[in-house]
Amino acid sequence: MTIYAISDLHLSFNKPVTLYGIDHDRDVTKPMDVFGWERHYDRIRDQWLEVVKPEDTVLIPGDISWAMKIETAKNDFGWIAQLPGKKVLSPGNHCYYVSSKKKVREAMPEGMYWIDADYTVVEGCVVAGTRGWTLPGDHRFWDEERDRSIYERQVGRLRLALEAAVKAEPDKPIIVMLHYPPVTKHVRSSGFFDVMKEFGVSTCVYGHLHGKAAEEAVQGEYEGIDLQLVACDYLDFRPVQVRVPGVDHRNE
Template identity: 70%
Template structure:
């Protein structure tokens, strides 16, 4: 009953498809070929099937579907649902369909869980999540436009961990963010401070692709193991977190 992670699937199926029956010219709304991700869904599928069993869990911290509307995102979630394991998902900056946590949860197939500013339990561990945001000190952080969103997201992570600490005392805590909690340009953040306060041991995140991965900070920082799990950073294959 292992726990894996893989983010930034960036799927865009425009009708129901099966794992082995996809026509890229007709079934995919937004191919990722321009980014060098040619038929990347096949690489996700093959790596997932090779590693993940039906009793395992995969954490997916954001940018799951390009869909603008929930009824279209359903096709991507249904494709993921055909893969083995229990899936725990949280929003990214491209999850435009996820305006209502309640509606996303109502739409998801059985065996899939949406977590946003709250938490769930996986193999006896707390998994808390929120989207995160661009960090103060980063190149594209705009004080006027980004500060309020950043602070709101820090607050949402605090709400999730406060609830977990009250309702599940003593359990190990994992955090799923889409945006990184630290970068080379932003070596401190409210996300890190909140995670340290509540004794989080592991944070998985995505969002950083291509050259941007040079800004990623990974490894143990202040007692927290930071791991970038964006698809292209881990060869489109789920990475094992726990046995």
């Protein structure tokens, strides 16, 4: 049993579809062709099927669907559900269909689980998550008046998730799912990273950085935490194994 991750699927099916035979012009509301992601759902499907087994788990930290409403997002959830493995999902900045955790969880097909400011346990590891946010000190994107309260609330939500996880599962390694990176090459610390260090997090997977922005990613072991960028275009649309120090998974 192995844990994989891939984020930023950016699906936009306007009706229930199967894994094959999708009509790109009629079934897809927001094609990603302009970004060079032509029929990227086929690329995700083919590579997912190559690596993920039914007994594995796939973490999907955000930007899963372009849907504005949960009823439409169900089309994208249904497509993901047809792929092998259990799935753990968490929100991103484009998950506009999220109005409440309860409603999203009710929309999840069997074998899929939504976390946001809380945690679950998979393959002997705790997986905790929240969305994250733009980081203070990133002068290109940070606006103090606009972003401060959202940032602090998101840091607090990560703390809530980790407090509950450590209390219930004190001996398990911890993986954190964030959509936004907790640090970058421009911003080398944050409240998110401080909270992860405080609670002894082993690994953090995150997305959000696309194209040239991926050059800003901090990856590998950093101050005791293994960081992995898992945005699907960065991974060439192939789920990647999550590195958990001290845990012997199948492909290591």
